[in-house]
Every structure is written in structure tokens, then in C-alpha cells.
Amino acid sequence: MRRVDAYHALTVVAPGIADRFRPGHFVTVAVGGPRTSTLTRRAFAVHDVKPDYGGTVELVFTVRGAGTAWLADRRARDPLDLIGPLGRPFPLPRDPATCLLVGSEYGAAALFALADALQQRNCRVDFVLGAASSDRVFGALRARRMAETATLTTRDGSLGVRGSVVDVLPGVIADTHADVVYACGPMSTLSGVTAVCAEFDIPVQVSVEELMACGIGLCMTCTVPVIGDDGVTRMTRACVDGPVFRGERVRFDDVGTIPFDAHGAPGGDRAR
Numbered sequence: 001m002r003r004v005d006a007y008h009a010l011t012v013v014a015p016g017i018a019d020r021f022r023p024g025h026f027v028t029v030a031v032g033g034p035r036t037s038t039l040t041r042r043a044f045a046v047h048d049v050k051p052d053y054g055g056t057v058e059l060v061f062t063v064r065g066a067g068t069a070w071l072a073d074r075r076a077r078d079p080l081d082l083i084g085p086l087g088r089p090f091p092l093p094r095d096p097a098t099c100l101l102v103g104s105e106y107g108a109a110a111l112f113a114l115a116d117a118l119q120q121r122n123c124r125v126d127f128v129l130g131a132a133s134s135d136r137v138f139g140a141l142r143a144r145r146m147a148e149t150a151t152l153t154t155r156d157g158s159l160g161v162r163g164s165v166v167d168v169l170p171g172v173i174a175d176t177h178a179d180v181v182y183a184c185g186p187m188s189t190l191s192g193v194t195a196v197c198a199e200f201d202i203p204v205q206v207s208v209e210e211l212m213a214c215g216i217g218l219c220m221t222c223t224v225p226v227i228g229d230d231g232v233t234r235m236t237r238a239c240v241d242g243p244v245f246r247g248e249r250v251r252f253d254d255v256g257t258i259p260f261d262a263h264g265a266p267g268g269d270r271a272r
Contacts, residue, residue, distance in 0.1 A: 001074055004060065005135040007106050008072045009047065011058045017084045018055030021046055023114035024207060024244045027057065027084030028215035031067035040213040042067050043239070045110035045184070046085065057084075060109035060138065086215050087243050090114050090182060090205055096122040100178040101147075102165050102193050104185030105131045108138045110207055111184055115146060124148055126176045128169060134159035149176065166192035173200050183247070185209065187255055194247035204247035210238040210255075225251040225259050233262040 002009050017027060028041035048058040063069050074080065093099070099118050101111045108129050115125045127143040130153035137159055143150040151172050152160030161168055166189060173181070173196070181204040183193045190206040197204040213221040217240035226236040227249045235258060236242065251259060260267040 001072070004138065007060050007062050007109075007136075007138060008068075009058055009060050010071065010074065011056050012080055012082060013053045013055070014057050014082055014084075015053075015055035017046075017057050017082065018049045018051075021049045021057065021085045021113075022089035023117050024087065024089035024110065025085035026087050026110075026215070026243065027059070027082050028086065028212070029059075029071065030081035031070050033070065038067050041083070041215060042071070043086075043212040043215050045107070045207070046113065047109035048113060057082075060106050062106055083215060087239060088241065090117075090207070090244050092117060092121060093123060093180065096124075097179040098124040098126070098176055100126045100128065100172060100176055100181045102128045102169065102181060102183040102185070102189075103130075103138070104165055104189040105136055106138045107185035107189075107207070107209060109184075111182065112139055112142060112146075114182060115143075119146070124176075126172065126178065127151065128153070128165045128172055130154065130160075130163075130165035130168075132156060164192070165189060166196060169193060169196045170199070173197075173202070178202060180205070181247075183207070187252060190247065190250070191252035194250070194252065198248060205244055206247040206250065207243045208238050208245060208250065210243070212239045215239050225254045225257075225262055227251065233259055235262055235264075 026045045028043050032038045044059040046057050047060045050056050103111045125147045127147045127150040131137040132155045181197050184207045210222040213219045217237050222238040223235040224238050225233050
């Protein structure tokens with residue numbers, strides 16, 4: 001366990017997960033220990049994978065409750081119960097492309113393995129990273145080292161440009177001539193990023209932050225309204241059908257509800 005500004009970074013020896021990992025995958029962790037364990041696991045995006053000790057995975061998180069507080073107290077050689085890799089990873093361009101990676105808060109952690117994979121395919125990588133304050137902008141130094149450009153934003157103006165990643169996104173897209181955008185962060189950020197990409201008519205892949213209780217598609221707590229290829233909205237499980245979706249397919253304004261015209265909803269049949 002190590003501290004990275006306002007966050008905790010936990011490295012776990014997990015050769016089986018490391019071997020099958022692809023950028024965009026996540027894991028779930030049982031928290032609380034054998035005597036005080038909570039009912040549900042906690043889901044975390046994988047920040048980094050290394051060959052050390054046969055294969056390690058690093059998770060980045062912030063303490064939000066009893067479960068993550070317990071996890072933050074883990075020490076070397078403490079056992080952990082992990083399941084992964086889970087979910088559908090980011091799709092990668094077939095040919096070299098200019099890729100703009102947008103991350104807010106610690107959601108940006110999932111973008112660095114993606115950046116490595118894109119660069120291995122000879123893609124250009126640019127970053128836009130933001131948070132409320134400088135200590136909550138994750139990976140600023142690494143982004144500056146590995147990318148062509150790294151634009152940083154903070155709402156309080158303590159680092160980079162004052163504002164949000166959505167505020168600076170139009171200018172960065174224009175300057176970099178981005179072919180595709182990848183984004184991680186809160187739903188409000190993903191909604192704003194998707195709207196900007198629609199204005200520029202470029203594709204956007206978003207990794208949604210939705211609460212996942214089981215992580216394997218059984219509990220239906222992480223459903224998101226997503227428009228299918230046939231134009232029909234379905235309540236889609238983020239844990240198995242995502243967490244990566246095409247941004248324009250996610251009905252962000254309806255997240256947290258079941259739209260009236262969704263498949264199976266009262267108006268679903270009439271909508272079709």
C-alpha cells in the first residue's frame with residue numbers, strides 16, 4: 001500500500017488476473033475480513049499490471065466508507081480475496097490513430113494501461129486530466145512523461161487550467177485533431193465529454209462509474225440505459241456488458257431510472 005496524493009494505491013500479487021488483463025477490465029474485492037466482512041464486494045478499475053512476483057495488479061481508490069477504510073489498512077503479505085479480470089475492456093483502433101484520453105479524479109487510473117496499449121500500436125496519445133484540486137489530479141506527472149500533450153484542470157485553479165475537463169475538451173480536440181476519445185470518471189463528466197464529442201463528430205468510448213454489488217451480472221444493481229444497434233433502449237448491466245460503452249449509446253440523463261420507452265417498460269412496446 002502506498003499513498004498517491006489524496007489516493008491509496010494497493011498492489012496485489014495476482015498472476016491469474018495479471019495474465020488475462022486488458023485495459024478497461026476491473027476486479028472486485030471482498031472487504032472487511034472474515035469476521036466483519038460486508039455483504040457486497042467493492043469494484044475497482046485496474047491501474048497497472050506488472051510481471052513482478054509472477055504478476056501483480058495495482059488498484060487506486062479513495063476512502064469512502066467502512067469497506068475502503070478497511071482496505072486502506074492492509075499491509076504487506078495480508079491476504080485479499082479478488083475476482084477478475086471482469087467486464088469488457090476498451091476496444092483498440094485497428095490502425096494508428098490520434099487518441100485523446102480524458103480522466104476525472106481517480107477514474108483516470110484506468111487510462112494509463114490503455115495509453116501503454118495504444119502506444120504499442122503506434123497511436124498518438126494525449127491526456128486531459130482533472131479534479132477538484134491539485135492533490136486529486138491522478139497521474140499528472142506520468143501523463144506528462146508518456147503523452148504528446150497533457151492538459152490539467154482543477155476546479156479551484158490550484159493546478160493547470162481552472163475549470164473541468166469538459167471545459168477544455170473542445171480546444172484540445174481541435175489542437176490534437178483527435179480521432180477518438182476515451183473517458184473515465186463520474187457520470188456527469190462522461191455525459192459532458194460525450195456531448196462535446198458529438199459536436200466534433202468523433203467516437204467516444206466511456207468507462208462508466210456505476211455501483212456494482214456482485215460484479216458478475218447477477219444482482220442487476222448496475223444497470224444503465226443503453227441504446228442498442230436496433231435503436232431499442234435496454235437496461236444493460238455495466239459489470240458484464242460494460243463498463244466500457246460507446247458514449248452516444250448511453251442515456252446519461254436517464255441513469256438511475258428506467259426510461260418509459262425502454263425494453264420491458266410500460267412504453268417499450270409502443271416505442272418499437
